[in-house]
Amino acid sequence: MLDQPAKRPVGRSLLRGFAERCPNCGKGKLYWRYLKVNDACPACGHDLDQYPSDDGPAYFTILIVGHLVVAPLVALSFxxxxxxxxxxPGTLIPLAVITLLLLPRIKGAVVGMLYAMRVTREDGALHTADRLE
Structure with a gap:
């Protein structure tokens, strides 16, 4: 029999990442700077640097902020x-503040999702190498 890997609930992993905590234990800090992911969780030692969040969080943040700030501007003619x-200033200040508040949380949620789905940098490198052959 093959050993089944431990389950990683997606919802719990997303919420822990959104709270800027390690998706594995929920206790250690995810970042050591504004958006720089810790190499390893300070609490449990889980390798956090292996999850390639790349540009996804920025795209999701733009999508959400666009709906929260820009859509009302277009819809409300007054x-x-x-x-x-x-x-x-009434547009740019909230736009900047909401973006800066949401970006690390969304990046954490993306890292949590990658953790739950077991997607790592090595997986991406393998798929890229396979396509080149």
Whole structure:
């Protein structure tokens, strides 16, 4: 019989990542800087650097922020009747703040999803090497 690997619940892994915690134990910090993932979890020692989040978190953040900030601007025409000196800072400041708050959380959720699905850098390198042959 083949040994089944331990289950990794997707929801729990996503929530732990969103909380900027290790998806394996939920205790250790995921980042050592704003978006720099720890090489290993300080609490359990799990290798966190193996999950290739790359550009996905930025795309998801743009999608979410676009719906939260830009969509109301397009939908609510009374906003464009206000002075430009009110509309521009009233748009750019929330846009920047929401983006900066969401990006590390979404990146953590992506790392949690990759953890739950067991996707690692080595897997991507293998698939890329297979395509080249």
């Amino acid at each position: 906003i464009w009747r206000a002075s430009l000196w009110i509309v521009v």
